[in-house]
């Protein structure tokens with residue numbers, strides 16, 4: 065039965081939030097509310113209970129640990145964008161955060177909420193995947209390659225909470241997206257990262273879920289230059305076609321955005 069209303073809980077601790085989630089199978093976490101509230105207004109989500117974790121300030125931080133950057137799940141997009149540690153270690157990540165939506169969304173929306181939601185056009189999943197980040201939860205640490213499983217779907221269990229994300233610091237990285245003019249969601253966005261002889265390329269806003277382009281990665285591992293991938297394209301049949309863009313157009317834009325992301329990474 066679909067509940068006509070929901071019960072609001074304000075979690076005082078991570079432990080309490082986990083216990084509430086375990087006890088209430090139809091409950092949803094509320095972080096920044098920038099995706100969940102909209103989904104509830106449209107009746108796309110009808111949780112029996114909403115568990116507000118926005119007050120858990122311990123989960124809002126940016127910490128540099130030698131060759132890693134660790135960012136708490138409740139860190140807002142604004143706080144990532146203006147963090148001197150992020151700007152210094154992975155400037156492409158700060159720029160990505162600055163390019164999300166508008167100031168109102170950036171001051172409320174959180175890294176953990178974006179990654180847990182895995183919207184097909186969200187920006188952060190591309191960075192998490194291209195940078196080979198690790199997602200830490202209340203149960204385990206999951207590599208980015210295993211975390212995103214499909215449209216609005218991840219490996220997270222219903223009573224599992226993302227607590228922080230650990231990003232290895234690359235030698236160079238760049239992100240470029242073709243913005244949806246209304247929402248500024250990616251359609252598509254490409255994040256490129258390189259360290260040593262390895263390179264990773266992740267695409268969002270083009271298919272049901274974020275994905276890597278291994279042909280581009282192999283070419284960039286041989287030579288990190290825009291023309292190295294100029295002739296590589298993604299399969300049109302794997303792309304999404306909707307009112308915003310056809311599959312053919314999205315496939316074309318992936319290569320264009322990839323070239324621009326490489327250019328950005330090269331400075």
Ligand SMILES: Cc1cc2nc3c(=O)[nH]c(=O)nc-3n(C[C@H](O)[C@H](O)[C@H](O)COP(=O)(O)OP(=O)(O)OC[C@H]3O[C@@H](n4cnc5c(N)ncnc54)[C@H](O)[C@@H]3O)c2cc1C
Pocket residue numbers: 092093094095096097098099100101102137138163164165166169172173174175176177178180181183185186187188220224225226227247248249250
């Ligand atoms: C007008 C508008 C434009 C937008 N444009 C963009 C854009 O350009 N690019 C972009 O990337 N995003 C965009 N967004 C989405 C925005 O970035 C959201 O903030 C983000 O996707 C979700 O984060 P949140 O903290 O608001 O999560 P919420 O809305 O609170 O939660 C989203 C989902 O994640 C779950 N969740 C939240 N936190 C956790 C956690 N720590 N662990 C486990 N599950 C959790 C919730 O239960 C819920 O199911 C836009 C949103 C709006 C309203």
